[in-house]
Amino acid sequence: MPEEYFPGDETFRNSRESSAYSGEGIEVEPQFSLTGEGQDPGTPNDGTNADGLAVARAVAPDDEPDFVYAAVEYDPDAKPPLHKNRRFRLYTYFALFLIVVVVALVVVYITSITEETVVDEKIVRLTSSPTPKATSAPTTMREAQGLIEQLQEGVLLRNENFDAMRATDPRRMALDWILHKDDQRLVSDSINLYQRFGLAVLAYSMDSKAWKVCDCCAKVCGDPGVNFTDTSCSVYSQALNETRDFGIWLSGAPECSWYGVTCSADGIVRAVELINNNLAGVLPHELTALRFLQILALAGNCLYGTIPSEFGQLDHLLSLELHENGLSGEMPPTIYQLEKLQLLNLARQYGVDRVCEQSNGTMVYTNFKHGGFARPAEFSVGLTGKLGSDIGKWKSMKGMYIFENSFSGELTDDIGSLRYLTKLHVNDNFIEGGIPSAITNLKNLRDLRLDDNFLYSSLPESMGNMEDLEMLFVNGNSMYGKIPDELYALKKLKSLFLHDTIEANSPWLITDQEGFSGSINPKVGNLEDLEYLLLNNNPISGFIPPELGNCTKLKVLRLHRTNLIGTMPRQICMLRDKNLNSENGVGVLYADCRPDNKTNPPRVECNCCSDCCDHSSNVCVQDD
DSSP: EEEEEEOOOHHHHHHHHHSSSSTTOOOOOEEEESSSSTTTTTTTTTOOOOTTOOOOOEEOSSSOOOOOOOOOOTTTTTOOGGGGOHHHHHHHHHHHHHHHHHHHHHHHHHHHHTSSSSSSSSOOOOOSOOOOSSOOOOOHHHHHTTTHHHHHHTTOOSSOOOGGSSSHHHHHHHIIIIIOOHHHHHTTTTTTTTHHHHHHHHHHHTTTGOOSSOSTTTTHHHHHHHHOOOOOEEEEEEETTEEEEEEETTTOGGGGGGGGEEEEEEEEEEEEEESSOEEEEOOOOGGGGGGTHHHHOSSSSOOOOOOOOOOOOGTTEEEOOOOSSEEEEOOGGGGGGGOOEEEOOOOSSSSSSOOOEETSSEEEETTTGGTTTTTSOOOOOOOOEESSSSGOOOOOOEEEEESSSSSEBBBBBBGGTTOOEEEEEESOOOOOOOGGGGGGGOTTOEEHHHHSEEEEEEEEEGGGOOOOOOEOOOTTSSSEEEOOGGGGOOHHHHHHHHEOOOOOOHHHHHTTEEEEOOOOOOOGGGGTOOEEEEESOOOOOOEGGGGGGGOTTOOOOOOOOSSSEOOOHHHHHHGGEEEGSOOOOOEEESOOOBBBTTBBOOOOOOOOOOOEEEEOOOOEOOOO
């Protein structure tokens, strides 16, 4: 940038002139010179005549030009133009900068104070009774930015809209909290909008004011207008023997800090675990807003109603734990779509007499349908559904617990494709049919409980393939046939429940051939880890093998109401001084050692039994 000229700066002027007129590389036209060829002799060679007057003459093109000063009209009183004045330009730039800064600050201020300013004023008239629907919330700048539309289209999955909801609807309450009460002040493009709204819906649906741990009542859910500054709670973990601080639900704290919520490093909710925390209500399908949820554990509460079919959209779910609640209705078939599921626990939806008190004093009863709110009151039978081939879709399943419900159907060969399965508890349901031989393909299975169903089956001959099996419960079914010899090869067995397989009365009686028959193989002594052996109420016959004495860890042995005969082996009686004792006042060694039909000799002679039974009358008397 060229330098500016200031009057009186002769150095600047001379430098400009010397550079502008040096002549380098510049083609010049013929011009006049004050000296040169053709000057009269005697005329001074200084460009003047004899009289001292300057004269002009032509200069040839090939002459070396002399230095010629430019003819500039000079006014000693003149000043440079204003726009070329350096000081003036500097002040001008600074003034423009100040104006831009002031305008920017004004715009930011106006935007901040108008975010919550009502732009659509409405007159609300008092009525003598509450309106059936919620009155529209004030329209704010954040609403105008599309937050409501974003939640309505992305989270409400049943063609629902907020305008049609009552003011007490948990979803409407969650929306109001997001818009007007949440200190996070989310907008429509906030990355955590969906998950924070979904968790807020859960809190309002489950009456978070009444929760046992980190309830919001004492801290942030009090009277409207109260400014609560304490948004955390301290919880002691007995398992970890430490106290940790958590954020309170529906507080301004980040949702990843809320009690029971676990997030990954990127702030995405991965787990919600609120076990035994006095939750009471219906599961909201808006939990599907937690798109990347992996663990949902709400066991031991007072949940009622059904499982939303939308849960099948939680593609990343690894663990679903809803056991020990009061859920009813059909388990939605969409649950079979959760192919990544590793743990499914829906057990004990009936038979658990739990009462939860809500924040308004209302009681919720898990042993009644819909928490006891439906009239007439009806006992809950738990979850229903028909097991079938779809069970084979759970390729990643490791633990399946659906006991104490009302599931029906059959166990098909597809169960054998769950190669990672370690625990299968389907007892206390209405499952029919037989035990498929494909179940023995489950080489990782450690705990198999099929008891108290309507199975009519024998034990598969290939039971020996299940080398890791520790627990086998098939009691309470219509079992038949011999105990396969391969069963005695399962050296890790700890509990073998084969009792009560004779259902002698209609309508349970299927055939008069019910019950395990044959004898006890002496190979039973190979089961050195066995702790519980229950064979009572079976037509099993023969003598009691002394090899049972090798099972030194036995705690309970029940051989009564069978066709066994003879004398209790001394090797078994010696176990009474070990684990097979009655220290807790519970009979542990049963046999038919009472006189048969009161008059005949007992079927089994036993001097060490804790309880003796009459084989004919089925009456047992504790003799310890």
